Amino acid sequence: MNDVWAFFSFSDPTVRIVSLGTVFLAMSASVVGTFAFLRKRALVGDAIAHAILPGIAIAFMLSGTKNPVVLMMGALISGWLATWAMEYITEKTKLSNDTAVALVLSVFFGIGIMLLTHIQHSGSGNQSGLDQYLFGKAAGMTEQDLWTYSVVAVLLLTVVLSLYKELKVYSFNPDFAAVSGLPVKAIRRILNLVTVLAIAIGIQSVGVVLMAALLITPAAAARAWTSSLKIMLILAALIGGISGLSGSLISYLSPAMPTGPWIVMTLSIITLLSLFFAPKRGALSRLLKQRRHSQKILNENLLKVFYKLSVERKLEQVGLSVDQLQAERAINKSDFAAAIRRLKRKNWLLAEGEKLKLSSIGLVEAKRVVRLHRLWEMYLSQRLNLKEDHIHPNAESMEHIISPELEALLLKELDFPTQDPHNSPIPYAN
């Protein structure tokens, strides 16, 4: 616990630099990644991260130094070239976008590996440390790096804020953006440039593979919570920042633990949780919605059975046994029992010993379902001229969907009919 306090007091300058650095880094990557995510270009980040390697190798070979600014220039140029190559191949050939991405990724990376091994074998003494670009070393962050990251973060923020509208339109619908006369090419170039920039600075700290996660994963998590771009950007940056902080916390508490992978670990867990549990868009809430819907259908089907047996066959006084009901409609046993329990809880059904009866409010509800079914059959046969033997299956599903407003319109349109096409009476509430 004391260690945790020591971390959050930020008194240790290394802690200060590393944690602030990773937070800035993760936040800038998340913001850029959100746009890549919306353009369905999530894997482009991975490709650029790999494609930066030959640039670094060539910059080192030409300059002979490991000066980060020189290497960064090389990284930017080859990242930019890779982005251009991917877009050129996608646009000008019949190859699909993901093939172009995989192709550019592997070829650039292959060239990078070739050059890197060539450098190693040529034996110039100070080549070591270049492999840090492959795996990343967050702990080795210096104050100078921190300044670079914060400058880049501010730069990204300025670009995104000043071009917010253009970027929004372009990411959601590039064709519309082009038609409305926006300078699509320029927007794309700017977006590509900031993406390459964010990746190039991040790669030193988290490595090639994990950089891709910093880009996409926060965006995916944020998307689960909201449909508004503004909120999505803020959320993604927040999630990225929190993960950056917790990654550095974990590696501070247990020095054997690498920072980068733990950032990604936290990110992935937050994202998976969001994807499952987010309200509205999460998997769980969708599942619940589906369940509620199928329960409603089952309830209403059961009410119909009650209506048929008790009102139309006059079994009302004696009540109905479960066997009688099950003989009428094939529903599996456990679903059946559950539906009966639900209807009892709503007081739509009354139990008398072993027998069951519709209550007065249950009767109203049952009448409504039967009415909707028969009204819809009426509509199909009268207005759409469907044959009588074709209308039942469709009415079976529509009876659960038709809203009160639609019901009123149907009634008016059909002029309050009393019988359906099969000559069964249409029940009204009173």
Add this chain to the structure above:
Amino acid sequence: MRKMAMLGDAISHAVLPGIVLAFMISGSRDNFSMLIGASLAGLLVTLLIELLHKKIHLQEDASIGISFTWLFAIGVILISAYTEQVDLDQDCVLYGEIAYVPFDLIYFSGGELFFPRATIISGLLFLLTLGFVLVAYKGLKITSFNSDYAKSLGISTLAWHLVFMSMVSITTVLSFEIVGAILIVALLVVPPATAYLLTKRLKQMLLLALIFALLSAIGGYYLAVLLDASIAGAMVSLAGFFFLLALIFSRLRSRSLKVDAYLNE
């Protein structure tokens, strides 16, 4: 062809935790247990991608990106957590992963001569793939080009999908220890893409892809010796060079076709 070019990349990264776990459980670096671990992890990531994409309705590119980076991160964490107790060299696994260290690849080049195991594995793999393609040619062709049509014919596209995925997974895992992850992706994608630019017929495409792959392999070997650099890296660079040539060629051809059409008018 199947819009899954990036899947190879994803699988090759995601096998890392499988390899580490297999190593921790078996306690040895023998290839068989690692192969099983890697295959299981490969299968796991495929399923995870499917789950995210189909059940949670996350877009496909993001599903792939999230799944493999996550598994890769777990792999790296496992390595850092257990290197102290277990004698597993972090660099060895990582370098194997990225095919970074040249020693791996020198074995490969020598593999043709000295190292029967690698040769046997690659030979078997080649026969397996060849057999698979020959047997499955028709099914693959239909499902690759037009999955709706295949569905209407009553062919189970899902079954083919799974078969194909496991094939990609096995190919990736087996070639992994020979050439390394990214370079597998290159060999999976670049030669077919090159061939695709030059022809439309599937048979010709397969043949051309094979020729380009062979040319880049042999040429890459000599280039690597010349530069004293990684063989796999050189092979991929050469494959990329062939692709560039094919790209220029197909652009020139389509331009000359356009000029012809213009002159004929």
